[in-house]
Amino acid sequence: MRPNSSVIERLNETSNRTAFVSVVMPLYNEEKYIERCILSLVNQTYPVEKMEWLLVDGGSTDKTVDIIKKYQDKYPIKLLKNEKKLVTYALNIGVEKSSGDYIIRLDAHAEYPTDYIEKCIYYLETTDADNVGGIVETKGEGYVGQINAQILSSKFGVGDSGFRTNAQSGYVDTVPFGAFRKEIFDKIGLFNPELPRSEDNDFNSRIRASGGKVFLANDIVSTYYCRDTIFGLLSQSIKNGNALFLTLKKNPKAMSIRHYIPFLFFLSLIVMPILSLFSKMFMILFMVELFLYLALDLYFCLFDKKVKFAPLKFILYPMFHCTYGLGSFLGLLGIKLY
Numbered sequence: 001m002r003p004n005s006s007v008i009e010r011l012n013e014t015s016n017r018t019a020f021v022s023v024v025m026p027l028y029n030e031e032k033y034i035e036r037c038i039l040s041l042v043n044q045t046y047p048v049e050k051m052e053w054l055l056v057d058g059g060s061t062d063k064t065v066d067i068i069k070k071y072q073d074k075y076p077i078k079l080l081k082n083e084k085k086l087v088t089y090a091l092n093i094g095v096e097k098s099s100g101d102y103i104i105r106l107d108a109h110a111e112y113p114t115d116y117i118e119k120c121i122y123y124l125e126t127t128d129a130d131n132v133g134g135i136v137e138t139k140g141e142g143y144v145g146q147i148n149a150q151i152l153s154s155k156f157g158v159g160d161s162g163f164r165t166n167a168q169s170g171y172v173d174t175v176p177f178g179a180f181r182k183e184i185f186d187k188i189g190l191f192n193p194e195l196p197r198s199e200d201n202d203f204n205s206r207i208r209a210s211g212g213k214v215f216l217a218n219d220i221v222s223t224y225y226c227r228d229t230i231f232g233l234l235s236q237s238i239k240n241g242n243a244l245f246l247t248l249k250k251n252p253k254a255m256s257i258r259h260y261i262p263f264l265f266f267l268s269l270i271v272m273p274i275l276s277l278f279s280k281m282f283m284i285l286f287m288v289e290l291f292l293y294l295a296l297d298l299y300f301c302l303f304d305k306k307v308k309f310a311p312l313k314f315i316l317y318p319m320f321h322c323t324y325g326l327g328s329f330l331g332l333l334g335i336k337l338y
Helices: 007-012 034-042 064-072 087-097 116-126 142-152 183-188 199-209 230-250 261-276 280-302 307-332
Strands: 021-027 051-057 077-081 102-105 131-139 179-181 214-225
Touching: 021 034, 021 087, 021 116, 034 051, 034 064, 051 064, 051 087, 064 077, 077 087, 087 102, 087 199, 102 116, 116 131, 116 179, 116 214, 131 142, 131 199, 142 230, 142 307, 179 183, 183 199, 199 214, 199 230, 230 261, 230 307, 261 280, 261 307, 280 307
Parallel strands: 021 051, 021 102, 051 077, 131 214
Antiparallel strands: 102 179, 131 179
């Protein structure tokens, strides 16, 4: 199923490249990344005349819009407004305004290789999947940014999130930056606007519930630029965690077991010390839990990537997990952080 080195040549000789593609990209204050992202679209092997790029801005206050306008006359850019600001509204605006046979959701914080769209279309047309995605290589800038990227790419950091940890190609529960058949939106509806931090999980769950499939191709690779500050990492973590129980109320099948582990860990840090006051058994269990966690933390800090990152990463792993767990706890109480 994987396209080999001659896939582009084969597609050139078929009618596959006649399909019209709508690229939908939510935006908000992306001046640091948007030009790099647009240039990666400009250089795609898929014909520019067979694409439209719907960039949906949520009221950026920096130079994002000015940068986009530099390219608007030369390339098929449609700049749309998102008055609600949230990502889910931006996606729905883009889908509703799109005219493509396929819709590809992209992120402005990312950069895409020249054959990215080509391969997305290839897999949509050679599998029975309704949504196709690939591997995300997370990169960070500066010392802290590189550590953040390592945490977001580590199994200790994010569990068995296949698209972050280089999973094999195959049918999966979810993928990032999906490439969709247009008709799937007619079949199951748009993104749920009430789930702006877990819209992908929810939408892919609904695809599977309708009898559809989600396919991950590990030769489709994008580069995602993560936050490059400690505050940025932890802010993203607590907001993502906050979506857990809010999503559970809307769609119980959307989230997998790995999403609940940080919440259970956070909860144990509160409950186990209290129980330890009444029984030595709980004290022992708590000590064992802390020992195992710190042992894993130390292992992934010393033997994963460069040792120079170990001191700060050793501290950030538990902060990352605990903020996610705290966000989940607040979501359980019905407190929204978005």
